Amino acid sequence: MAQVAAGGGDRVNETEMKAMDANRYATKKTIAQGMLDIALLTANASQLKYILQVGEQHQFYKLMLILISLSIVLQLLVGILFVAIGSLNINKQQDQTAAIILNDVILVVVFIISVVNVIISGFGIEYSSQPLRLLEQHAKTP
Numbered sequence: 001m002a003q004v005a006a007g008g009g010d011r012v013n014e015t016e017m018k019a020m021d022a023n024r025y026a027t028k029k030t031i032a033q034g035m036l037d038i039a040l041l042t043a044n045a046s047q048l049k050y051i052l053q054v055g056e057q058h059q060f061y062k063l064m065l066i067l068i069s070l071s072i073v074l075q076l077l078v079g080i081l082f083v084a085i086g087s088l089n090i091n092k093q094q095d096q097t098a099a100i101i102l103n104d105v106i107l108v109v110v111f112i113i114s115v116v117n118v119i120i121s122g123f124g125i126e127y128s129s130q131p132l133r134l135l136e137q138h139a140k141t142p
Helices: 002-019 022-057 061-086 093-123 130-142
Strands: none
Touching: 022 061, 022 093, 061 093
C-alpha cells in the first residue's frame, strides 16, 4: 500500500514539473541578466564622465578611456544579444539550438566585459568624487 501511495505522489511531482514553463524561466533569467548589464553600464558611464572631466590629468587617461569605451560597446552588444535570445521560444526545437549558441556567445562576451572591468578597477579612479576640484587645482597651477 505504501508503494502505491508513493507512486501516486511521484505522478503529482511529474505533473508539477511538466507544468513548469522552461521558456518563462529562461525569459525571467534573461531579464535579470539585462538588469545587471544596465547597472554595469551605468557605472561605466559614470566612470567615463569622470575620465572626460579630469582629462589628460589622469595618469592613465587614454588607457581608461579605451577600456571604459570597450566595456560600454561590449555591454551594448550583450544587450542586443539579450533581446535576441529573449525573443526565442525554447520549447521549439529550432530555437533551442539558436538559444544555446547565443547563450554561449553571451557567456564569452560577459567574461570579457568582466576582465575589462577588473582592469579598469585595477587602474582605479582615485578621486572619483572630486573631479571638479582636480580641474580647479590644475587651472591654478602655472
